[in-house]
Amino acid sequence: MLRAEAAVPVRMRRVAVVAPEQALRASLVRIAEVGCVEIDLAGDSGPDVRGPAATRLQRLRAEPTRPVLSEAPPDLDALEREGRTDLLAGEAQLEERLGSAVRHGEVAALAGWCPETEVGSTAARIAGVGGALVPLRGPRGVDPPTLLTGAGTVPAGHAARTVRRSFTPLVTTYGTVPYADLDPTLPAGIVYVVMFGLMFGDAGHGLLLVAIALLLRAGRPRRLAALHPLWPFVAGAGLAATLAGAAYGEFFGPTGVLPVLWLEPLQEPMRLLTSAVGLGAVLLAVAYAAGIVNRWREGGPTAALYATTGIAGAALYLGLAVIAGYVWLGQVVYVVVGAAIAAVGLTLAGVGLYATTAGGAGGAVQTGVQLFDALVRIGSNVVSFARLAAFGLTHAALGAIAWDGTTALAGRGPAGVVAAAFVFLLGNAVAFSLEALVAGVQALRLEFYELFSRLFVGEGRPFKPWHLPVRHLTGPAPDTEPPADGEAVRHAPAREEQS
Template identity: 85%
Template sequence: MRRVAVVAPEQALRESLVRIAEAGCVEIDLAGDGGPDVRGPAATRLRRLRSEPVRPVLSGVRPDLDALEREGRTDLLAGEAQVEERLGGAVRHGAVAALAGWCPETEVGPTAARIAGAGGALVPLRTPRGVDPPTLLTGAEPASPADGATSVRRSFTPLVTTYGTVPYADLDPTMAAGVVYVVMFGLMFGDAGHGLLLVALALLLRAGRPRRTAALRPLWPFVAGAGLAATLAGVAYGEFFGPTGVLPVLWLEPLEEPMRLLASAVELGAVLLALAYAAGIVNRWREGGPSAALYATTGIAGAALYLGLAVLAGYVWLGRPAYGVAGALIALAGLALAGTGLYATTAGGPGGAVQIGVQLFDVVVRIGSNVVSFARLAAFGLTHAALGAIVWDGATALAGRGPAGAVAAVLVLLLGNALAFSLEALVAGVQALRLEFYELFSRLFEGEGRPFRPWRLPVEHLTAAPVREAGPSAPREAVGHGGPVREEEP
């Protein structure tokens, strides 16, 4: 993201702004002392007319505001009011005016060329000290249908933006967060039949069917990924609409080996927490330098404590004294670093020491609870398998009771799977989101950034009609599909 200035002669500033709004890739700073009571001519007319919110539209040429008011063109008046708001925040020196803002690095050149035709210029500036640029996650912008990678990234973006805006200095976790989410969802929703239904639902979304779900179409890669993960987990579990025997068990059968599944879930959680600490170290370094990364409980200090506790757990599990000594030393080093960092935020003295002790105890407890929390991957996977087994057992019990029993068995199988699919999809989706937000994202982010909000408005290019004759100095009126537009005689 680059700090930029829009510079243009006073008479060319409006047209430059129109071209910027049409491109939609520049966020323009608004005047700090402006407000709702500071209104220009267009805003005043709009207030007299508007009874409900309208979608602003810009006129390609300077419009006749009185004519727009007579025609009730609140959309064009709303667009012109936004232009007035930005013109009011411009800095003027003689006949030149300038506005500051932000623009993505890749768009600076094309935008500069775009407004050059109007007589304006886009000038890169140095980023002010102490000011973080706004954040634009890669993939948050619209993607073309042919750009598969951007489509996938864009479908994962709501996972991150729902939690908050990523600080500009931090890593972009979009793709990693999406992959981790679908893996966790698949482990809890492990059934090949149900997973394939999710894939089919994703393909329907991609095709825009049903039409009322068209707004969800960009999310189809996300739904397809979750369905594929659930299908693969179902193949590993031998589940296809329950324990029907259609698929062999390739890894484990959840209801027969629950402890093995539980241990695998906790191990996966431990690995994910380690990766979250690694990303947290990078983020703290980029945010505040080496000292911030060293002493933060989500940086090197927290990672050392986590590693030490993990080695101590290995000692308890394997009974090797060397693991116990090494784990204790690493954990104590992590506690010392974290305590030093926390002490700097206190008022010192006995009260500060008590505060540090409570906070360090909380850090240790949270590490243990966060690791154990991943056991829910196994718990809800077992729940899904149990529901499938209940439905299958009920269907097979009815199937041997004549024609009526066969019909009842089919109904039980269909309705039971529909219920299990709906209930477990909701539960697995919520639980995967909870693990991502509380266990992982809490280590990645310590603050929140500001989202990049470019000024983007559609532009209505009026088509000039034959004009009536007028005197040499009188204005002439051109009428287009957007209403009358006043044009001055050259």
């Protein structure tokens, strides 16, 4: 079972960084080095108010560099002469936070947010330089920033966290999950690779994707090193495509290498279409269930009851699904029961929608339009999952064309064998590249418009911890032998280390 904390964003704690004035810089340096505290900045200082480091950085007018923070207060004039824009940029960020501190006598404080699990270790770290990290009560009416579980600090070798991290871009590309909502990262990733696999169903092509994932895991090619964290996502998509290809009997097309375990897409398109729509109906039901939970967590039972993405919308969807059961079962009772459930859903949704209008006749008209839109959207969203079958058929058709051309040329002597090999390779290359792109885009579209639109009605604020690498200065190694009388002690230059 999934742990409860894995189903929601990382729990945040309101904190204050408190330190004597003389220890505030050292405390902030350690906060930056740890990189797990988001510090509130004063927003009314104005663009023309710059500290000494920011002023020198502006004078240099150099290309932006990655900021680095010095452990000890640096000589700003020397940094400017040497063109050390990295250290000046780090000092400029530090100045901004020092300027945002609230001071009372000799004590200064900064407020911010920190993951609950990191409060203790961070407090211990800054205590060594005289600072303190004090937990506070969260301000009313202010939601904490959101950090998805997979986006946090990942222990080395932690497989579950690695997989979640690879799925995180699916969610963050859509938007920032509200802090009160469920974290959909893992289920969203699983649903995506399943839908991709159904559209990209070929065991040979799926195994190629798995091979690409293994190359990414090994850091090859180097130019794609930035994609290394996504290797579990690519591997999952490849595995899903391989399993779907085995079910379809497809291995670089209908080559006959694999037996058909379920159906042949080109021979049974209606069965594939029905299965795709049925899967979509199930996924929409799950999305409504998650939407009810999110509305409850956001605004309590009232918000969950009347929202079109809550109980009201779910009842409308269930009623229409029961009515649709009449098509297969042919019993009128399904129409009656379904209509009653749908009427309850429409009534609840209408009350909720009307409450958001200005009232009167105009509000009634607006509510009617929105209810009609909700009905149409449910039908169109269910039918939209037919694209899982449509693009699965397209992939199978491309594979069949390539294989038919290959077999037609293979029996025409040595030249025909060479031509057949060329057609086979070229056809599969076209099918792989084209369908990988199309299936990837279409799975993303279904996830965003049909599913996420029911999970989220608002957007949160992403957690942005202050994190900079810190330059440490280490002193000279002690002399192994004492200097002779009258001989000056030679000091080796300090070595620069960066964490």
